[in-house]
Amino acid sequence: MIYSDKVMDHFQNPRNVGTMEDSDGMGQVGNPVCGDMMAFYIKVKDNRIADVKFQTFGCGAAIAVSSMVSEMAIGKTIEEALRITNESVAEELGGLPKNKMHCSNLGADALHKAIENYQERQKAAESPASSPEKPEETEDNDSCACPYCEGPIEGLEKTCQSCHVELEECPECHKPMNKKEDDCPHCGATKPRV
Amino acid sequence: MKRIYLDHIAGTPLHPEVIETMLPFFHEKFGNPQSLHSDGQQASEAIQEAREKVAQLINAESSEIFFTSSGSEANNFALKGLALAHQKQGKHIILSLVEHQSILNAAKFLEKLGFTFSHIPVDKFGMIDPEDVRKALTQETILVSIMLANGEVGTIEPLAEVAEICRSRDILLHSDAVDAVGNMPVDVKALGVDALSFAGNQFYGPKGSAALFIKKGKRILPFIDGGIQEGGRRAGTEDVPAIVGMGKAAEIAMQNMASRAERMKDLRDSLIKRLPESIEHTILTGHPIQRLPYHASFCVEFVEGESMLLNLDMQGIASASGSSCTSRALKASHVLLAMGIDHALAQSSLVFSLIDSTTPEDIDYLLQVFPPIIERLRKMSPLYTQYLEEKEK
Numbered sequence: 001m002i003y004s005d006k007v008m009d010h011f012q013n014p015r016n017v018g019t020m021e022d023s024d025g026m027g028q029v030g031n032p033v034c035g036d037m038m039a040f041y042i043k044v045k046d047n048r049i050a051d052v053k054f055q056t057f058g059c060g061a062a063i064a065v066s067s068m069v070s071e072m073a074i075g076k077t078i079e080e081a082l083r084i085t086n087e088s089v090a091e092e093l094g095g096l097p098k099n100k101m102h103c104s105n106l107g108a109d110a111l112h113k114a115i116e117n118y119q120e121r122q123k124a125a126e127s128p129a130s131s132p133e134k135p136e137e138t139e140d141n142d143s144c145a146c147p148y149c150e151g152p153i154e155g156l157e158k159t160c161q162s163c164h165v166e167l168e169e170c171p172e173c174h175k176p177m178n179k180k181e182d183d184c185p186h187c188g189a190t191k192p193r194v
Numbered sequence: 195m196k197r198i199y200l201d202h203i204a205g206t207p208l209h210p211e212v213i214e215t216m217l218p219f220f221h222e223k224f225g226n227p228q229s230l231h232s233d234g235q236q237a238s239e240a241i242q243e244a245r246e247k248v249a250q251l252i253n254a255e256s257s258e259i260f261f262t263s264s265g266s267e268a269n270n271f272a273l274k275g276l277a278l279a280h281q282k283q284g285k286h287i288i289l290s291l292v293e294h295q296s297i298l299n300a301a302k303f304l305e306k307l308g309f310t311f312s313h314i315p316v317d318k319f320g321m322i323d324p325e326d327v328r329k330a331l332t333q334e335t336i337l338v339s340i341m342l343a344n345g346e347v348g349t350i351e352p353l354a355e356v357a358e359i360c361r362s363r364d365i366l367l368h369s370d371a372v373d374a375v376g377n378m379p380v381d382v383k384a385l386g387v388d389a390l391s392f393a394g395n396q397f398y399g400p401k402g403s404a405a406l407f408i409k410k411g412k413r414i415l416p417f418i419d420g421g422i423q424e425g426g427r428r429a430g431t432e433d434v435p436a437i438v439g440m441g442k443a444a445e446i447a448m449q450n451m452a453s454r455a456e457r458m459k460d461l462r463d464s465l466i467k468r469l470p471e472s473i474e475h476t477i478l479t480g481h482p483i484q485r486l487p488y489h490a491s492f493c494v495e496f497v498e499g500e501s502m503l504l505n506l507d508m509q510g511i512a513s514a515s516g517s518s519c520t521s522r523a524l525k526a527s528h529v530l531l532a533m534g535i536d537h538a539l540a541q542s543s544l545v546f547s548l549i550d551s552t553t554p555e556d557i558d559y560l561l562q563v564f565p566p567i568i569e570r571l572r573k574m575s576p577l578y579t580q581y582l583e584e585k586e587k
Contacts (some may be wrong), residue, residue: 059500079234
């Protein structure tokens with residue numbers, strides 16, 4: 001088996017699956033072009049995450065990561081939850097295969113997006129000039145995220161508009177990677193030196 | 195738990211008689227076929243016998259068979275060897291968009307040497323139009339390589355028509371027939387090909403056994419330089435057990451092919467009919483009729499391939515998928531994308547390829563355990579939730 005027992009457990013019995021009609025925050029990352037897509041819903045009470053629900057379209061790792069993130073987030077304060085990193089999720093799961101590490105990146109991102117959405121709604125409630133009822137669509141459905149700053153990029157731009165890293169297509173997985181780096185952050189492939 | 199192996203395209207189990215035939219060549223008859231002593235000659239004779247059987251399977255002469263270590267090697271041998279041997283006549287080669295990686299990546303290697311390539315598109319069934327091959331021909335074209343059948347979607351390509359076009363212009367035709375040979379009748383003379391790759395592990399022979407057919411008189415550059423093995427075109431001590439095993443598997447395939455194919459076609463058609471009935475939003479990929487007898491492939495909307503594959507595995511069923519997550523390179527199947535299937539749907543691919551021991555009960559079991567898996571995965575799929583919401587509007 002390519003996955004650890006813990007990953008398989010979360011994959012087979014994912015915790016906190018579902019949607020939330022009266023969520024306080026909702027965040028969505030990824031898209032089917034990239035292979036995985038996650039939607040996180042949070043309920044916040046007294047600055048603590050009282051409940052989490054998620055939905056995931058993706059591989060075993062993506063499902064296990066979502067489940068683990070949901071478990072790690074419940075009961076934490078907003079500040080603590082924002083400190084959940086992609087690395088800590090992978091570690092909690094007993095590691096992930098190298099070419100699946102990008103799945104763990106999506107998990108914490110989706111949670112953080114949901115928290116951001118919650119904070120925006122809080123702000124909007126304080127100053128009712130603008131009241132975003134619906135969660136903001138932060139992800140363009142036809143593009144992938146920059147692997148370095150997670151900012152949205154249109155397909156394969158030459159330079160990420162958010163963090164200005166120079167990008168090129170990984171020869172193996174065709175996802176965007178830093179032109180100056182040798183190893184692809186998605187699939188771990190080493191670029192052939194020309 | 196009983197295992198139900200529905201991943202023929204990844205390799206078949208060895209036929210018991212194949213194992214029996216191979217075993218003495220690991221110890222009792224271990225001689226090197228190139229040695230002049232009796233031990234060597236015994237192995238040499240066994241290889242010659244295997245070569246004849248393998249040749250018969252595709253209606254070739256035994257001198258036209260060159261053993262290799264895999265289908266990928268045979269494809270590399272054919273593409274590189276034929277291209278380099280004929281580069282004085284031109285440097286243009288025609289492929290289809292749905293070829294195996296061992297053809298597509300060998301082509302990338304040749305591109306660096308100055309060869310140029312045209313890629314023939316496919317229709318929604320994964321089938322090429324031979325007329326597109328004719329249109330792509332230039333004065334520089336030396337070689338056309340079109341697969342006989344596609345392992346990912348099962349479609350059988352109209353190769354004989356391509357051969358006619360190539361023959362009329364005196365252009366070489368190679369075909370990757372790895373997923374076809376041993377499972378359907380393949381006759382190199384009737385097809386009119388100049389070279390053809392095939393592998394023993396696709397018809398109940400061992401892994402590591404494969405061959406390239408090269409029509410008598412066609413020039414090809416050696417693939418491994420060294421001694422005189424395989425007519426000096428593929429040097430290196432022969433893998434005698436593998437070659438002997440492939441010979442036996444070819445002999446059995448010739449006897450059983452028709453009955454095997456008939457039985458499998460029935461099971462395949464039953465699966466193709468019943469799966470979309472028991473799981474809605476499931477589509478067949480590949481050609482509905484012109485397809486490999488053992489091959490049933492689908493896209494199950496809103497669910498990712500690897501998550502289906504792992505769940506089926508836990509129920510004892512082995513299958514395959516063309517989703518990005520399933521591929522180690524994290525790429526969606528180039529075959530499905532070439533057929534015009536969008537990325538999201540390509541992530542939802544699942545391939546069931548039957549083997550000769552597959553029973554009607556196995557198919558019933560699959561149809562019993564698969565729908566609840568999909569129901570569960572769709573419940574956690576944001577794409578399915580989106581679909582339901584849009585449907586309500």
